[in-house]
Amino acid sequence: xxxxxxxxxxxxxxxxxxxxxxxxxxxxxxxxxxxxxxxxxxxxxxxxxxxxxxxxxxxxxxxxxxxxxxxxxxxxxxxxxxxxxxxxxxxxxxxxxxxxxxxxxxxxxxxxxxxxxxxxxxxxxxxxxxxxxxxxxxxxxxxxxxxxxxxxxxxxxxxxxxxxxxxxxxxxxxxxxxxxxxxxxxxxxxxxxxxxxxxxxxxxxxxxxxxxxxxxxxxxxxxxxxxxxxxxxxxxxxxxxxxxxxxxxxxxxxxxxxxxxxxxxxxxxxxxxxxxxxxxxxxxxxxxxxxxxxxxx
Amino acid sequence: xxxxxxxxxxxxxxxxxxxxxxxxxxxxxxxxxxxxxxxxxxxxxxxxxxxxxxxxxxxxxxxxxxxxxxxxxxxxxxxxxxxxxxxxxxxxxxxxxxxxxxxxxxxxxxxxxxxxxxxxxxxxxxxxxxxxxxxxxxxxxxxxxxxxxxxxxxxxxxxxxxxxxxxxxxxxxxxxxxxxxxxxxxxxxxxxxxxxxxxxxxxxxxxxxxxxxxxxxxxxxxxxxxxxxxxxxxxxxxxxxxxxxxxxxxxxxxxxxxxxxxxxxxxxxxxxxxxxxxxxxxxxxxxxxxxxxxxxxxxxxxxxxxxxxxxxxxxxxxxxxxxxxxxxxxxxxxxxxxxxxxxxxxxxxxxxxxxxxxxxxxxxxxxxxxxxxxxxxxxxxxxxxxxxxxxxxxxx
Numbered sequence: 001x002x003x004x005x006x007x008x009x010x011x012x013x014x015x016x017x018x019x020x021x022x023x024x025x026x027x028x029x030x031x032x033x034x035x036x037x038x039x040x041x042x043x044x045x046x047x048x049x050x051x052x053x054x055x056x057x058x059x060x061x062x063x064x065x066x067x068x069x070x071x072x073x074x075x076x077x078x079x080x081x082x083x084x085x086x087x088x089x090x091x092x093x094x095x096x097x098x099x100x101x102x103x104x105x106x107x108x109x110x111x112x113x114x115x116x117x118x119x120x121x122x123x124x125x126x127x128x129x130x131x132x133x134x135x136x137x138x139x140x141x142x143x144x145x146x147x148x149x150x151x152x153x154x155x156x157x158x159x160x161x162x163x164x165x166x167x168x169x170x171x172x173x174x175x176x177x178x179x180x181x182x183x184x185x186x187x188x189x190x191x192x193x194x195x196x197x198x199x200x201x202x203x204x205x206x207x208x209x210x211x212x213x214x215x216x217x218x219x220x221x222x223x224x225x226x227x228x229x230x231x232x233x234x235x236x237x238x239x240x241x242x243x244x245x246x247x248x249x250x251x252x253x254x255x256x257x258x259x260x261x262x263x264x265x266x267x268x269x270x271x272x273x274x275x276x277x278x279x280x281x282x283x284x285x286x287x288x289x290x291x292x293x294x295x296x297x
Numbered sequence: 298x299x300x301x302x303x304x305x306x307x308x309x310x311x312x313x314x315x316x317x318x319x320x321x322x323x324x325x326x327x328x329x330x331x332x333x334x335x336x337x338x339x340x341x342x343x344x345x346x347x348x349x350x351x352x353x354x355x356x357x358x359x360x361x362x363x364x365x366x367x368x369x370x371x372x373x374x375x376x377x378x379x380x381x382x383x384x385x386x387x388x389x390x391x392x393x394x395x396x397x398x399x400x401x402x403x404x405x406x407x408x409x410x411x412x413x414x415x416x417x418x419x420x421x422x423x424x425x426x427x428x429x430x431x432x433x434x435x436x437x438x439x440x441x442x443x444x445x446x447x448x449x450x451x452x453x454x455x456x457x458x459x460x461x462x463x464x465x466x467x468x469x470x471x472x473x474x475x476x477x478x479x480x481x482x483x484x485x486x487x488x489x490x491x492x493x494x495x496x497x498x499x500x501x502x503x504x505x506x507x508x509x510x511x512x513x514x515x516x517x518x519x520x521x522x523x524x525x526x527x528x529x530x531x532x533x534x535x536x537x538x539x540x541x542x543x544x545x546x547x548x549x550x551x552x553x554x555x556x557x558x559x560x561x562x563x564x565x566x567x568x569x570x571x572x573x574x575x576x577x578x579x580x581x582x583x584x585x586x587x588x589x590x591x592x593x594x595x596x597x598x599x600x601x602x603x604x605x606x607x608x609x610x611x612x613x614x615x616x617x618x619x620x621x622x623x624x625x626x627x628x629x630x631x632x633x634x635x636x637x638x639x640x641x642x643x644x645x646x647x648x649x650x651x652x653x654x655x656x657x658x659x660x661x662x663x664x665x666x667x668x669x670x671x672x673x674x675x676x677x678x679x680x681x682x683x684x685x686x687x688x689x690x691x692x693x
Contacts, residue, residue, distance in 0.1 A: 052677050053431035054410075072685075076692050138505075139564040157504060159566075160551045242551025243510050246692040254691075257403035258512060259684040260428065262410075 039273075046266035054260025064267035073251065073268070077275070080248040083162070084230035087169040088177075091226045092219060094170070095177035099218075100211075102178075103185035110186075117178050125172060129239045132171070136164060136240070160242030168236040173229060177222035184218030185211075220284070228276055248272055354390055358617060362390055365611040369394045369618055372405065372416040374601070375556040376579065377469075377637075379630035386621050392614055400555030401511060409434050409606055416606055417615040420468060423600050424513065424674045426458040435464040436605045442616035445623035453600060453640040466619050467640035469632060470600035472661070472669050473514045474591045476558075476572035476580075478565055481505070482588075491522035491592045493569055495545060503548040507561055507570035510552035512687045513672055514597055515542065518571045521594040528673045532682060539686035546693055562587050574658050575636030581658075589658040591665045598669040600640060632659070 012019050046064055051057040102113045120128060135141050136158040143155040158164060188211065196206045234249030243250070252272065255265035371383075375398040383394050397416075399405045402425045408414045410432065421429060429435050440446070446454065446466060453467035475493060485501070487493040494506060508515050517527035519538035529535065550567050551557075561567040562580035570577075577589035603622060605615045621627060628641035629648030638660050639645060645654065654660055661669075675683055 053428045055432050072688055072692055137564060138566040238554075242549075243554070243691060244546070244549065244551060246688070251688065251692065254684065254688060257407045258687060259680060260406075 039270075042266045042269060045263050046270050048263040050261045050263055054262070056262055064264045065271070067264060068267060068271050076246055076248055076251050077272075079245075080231050081279075083166060083169065083247065084227050084233075086166060087173060087230045088223050088227045090166070090170045091174050091177040092223060095174055095181055095222060096219070098174075099178050099181035099185050102182055103188075114179070114182055117175050117182075121175070125235065126239075128172075129168060129236065132164075132168060132240060133159060136167075159240065160244060162241070162245050164240040165237045165245050165247075168240040169230050169233060172236060173226040176225040176229075180222045180225065181215065181218045184215040188214055224280065224283075228280075231276060232272060354617075358613075359391065361613045362392060362617065365614050367392050367614075369418070369611050369614045370416045370609075371396045371418045371618070372408070372414075373398055373418075373420045375400060376559070376575075377420070377631070377635050379627075379634045382622075382627060382631060385627075386618060389621075390614075390617060392618075394618075398555075400557070415608070415610050417609040417611045418618055419604055419606060420601050421465070421604060423456070423458045423602065424672045426465065426602070427674045429604070430459070430464065434607055436607045436609060436612060437463050438466065438605065438619075439616060442613065443620050443623065445620050448623055448625050448628070448641050448643040450640055450642040450645075459602070465602035465604045466623060468601045468603050468622065469628075469635070469637045469639045470598065471637040472574045472591060472596050472598050473509065473511075473518070473571065474574060474589060474596035476507075476562060476570045476577040476587060476589045478562070478568040478584075478586045479588055480586045481565075481568040489590060489593055491518060491594050493592075494518070494571060495522045495541060502569045504550055505566070505568045506545070506549050507558060507567035507572065508549055508552045509558065509571055509573065510554045512683060513675065515552070515571065515690075516683065516686070517597045517670075517672060521592070521596070524594065527595070527597050527670050530676065530679060532679070535679070535682060535686065539690065542686075542690050543693055546690055552691070573637075578636030578656065578658050591661060591668045593668070595668040595670055598671045600671075 012022075045056070047060050047062060049057040049059045049061050049063070098117075102110055102117075106113050133140070137143070138155040138157070138159070140159070142158060143152065146152045147155065192214070193206055193210055196210050197203075201209065231247075232249045232252075233247055234253060237243070237245045237247045237250060252265055252268045255261055255268055259265075369392050371394055373396065377398075383396055386392065387394050399408070402422050405419060405421060406425060406428060409416075409419065409429075440462075443466060446462065449467045453470070454462055459465045475489070475491065477488070477493060481501070482488055482493065485493065487496060493502075508518075516535070516538055519541045520527050520529060520534065523534075523538060523541065525531075525534050525538070550561070553561055553567075553570075556576060558567070558570060558572050559576040559580045562570065562572070562577060563583045565584070565586075572589065574589050577587055581587040581589070603619045605612055605619075609615055622631075623641065625641055625643035625648050628639040628644035629650075632639035632641075632644065633650045633653050636659060639649070645660070649660075657665060
């Protein structure tokens, strides 16, 4: 690189427009190859037809989109949105408390605590979900302990229901909420809080009138990071829900595997993306912030 | 009764039952031939094994394996081979095997259809083969590399699903029937009938009821309970079966993928279940209260095959591996531990552990086998109905 440096700088001085191109290039390429290209392929598949035994025929049609208005799809969409919303709210409540504690009371161990938040990502989520199965099963650790202590006569049905799915969702996506919240709480100017206190605000007022509004950006971005993957989640309802609590991820997967209709599956997937984008736009408008992705103000 | 007209499959499966070596035959043959002959077979077996070990694989074969990079990617069902099967193959042929497992036919098919996953050997079930062949996903096999096919029962060779075994080699077969835990089900008059599953609603086994997550098999169980043929193509009958399952769903613990059923049976999270025989057999080894039988209304049967995906990077090595799996000793080892019957006739006659061979849940007697119907592929025009019913059941 070193010998190239001089001519490169010279070139950029003569053609300043190229600076932007070179700086943005890698990111744009990344977006093109890893986001737009796969979406394009999916969009193409979604207008193809299905042949016998699940083969794909390259005849263009919009039939797949006509089939999308299925009442079962709408019902499962409703359930997915409801569970994703609940997950987001629960993550926000518990995540805010945790992030607040780390940012204000973490002391010199702040780094360690925020590191612990992301530690679970070092293991496969599959392994972590199986750990939950071991904990929650009828004859799992929690029920066994409670029955041995005589608290319970019969095991509690902790696994294979909507509650277990919700628990799995909150558990899996909590770090996505904690990290942006921590970043915005960490950068919150402590002088502002002191000023509010000096001017007579009670601790509760300080929190609700200063801290909360100033960390809105972190809350918004955390909420988006939790909500979006929760809506399409496949693995958690499959493992912790016993395949009984169907969410959209499974619904779409069944179009590919059960019906062996890849074009229809692709159409459903695109419709889901469109719905989520629409909801996000609405949400950001209503949230009154165009800076949702800035961790702090 | 809406029994469909006899298909090629029916004729084939009937032939299977009639020809099969029954347990009684097995015992009788054992007595007439006496201990001496089995000893002799054992000595011959030992001798041939020793010869094989001494001479080892042909140098030309090793040369071709080397050319392919001494690697092999195998994609199999969970818990389906003896723990020594893969290490022994690696040692004998100097190949590094990467061994992954899948829980369902759907997952195997989807992975292959998506491309990119370069597996060399896969294990699809018979009723999925028409899809693989229609989509051109399998590579034709070179029979010159697969001499051990002769060890397989004639009825598992040259089946209507793959005439001439152009693409697949037989591996093993199993049944889907009724598993239950005797501690919980004793003195239940419905024992031995699908009624144990379908009429237990809100009674003894609510919330302790398990199902496989294979759509075809779950539907078949409901159809058999209602007295219909599991391969029925009558739409109203299928909808009726769907209704029964939908009503039962609130009492179902879970639809267990693959080997998960075994764990649930062991821990007694599930005490009555529609289960593959092998999972119940393996569970019984850990929890003796677990029982399995073919219900009086009938169960379903399937056989798994070994195949090579088109474009597999190590095709010759894959054929060497499949041929190795067709060795009677290897097939017997696998069947002795996986809880399922092998398709290998020589293995059944000579090498299977007598305790496994006499286990009616693995090698069932003729009268139980007569109640087993082999599943047929769902025709394309009925697939949307099946899918709709299944989505409604899981999505309810």
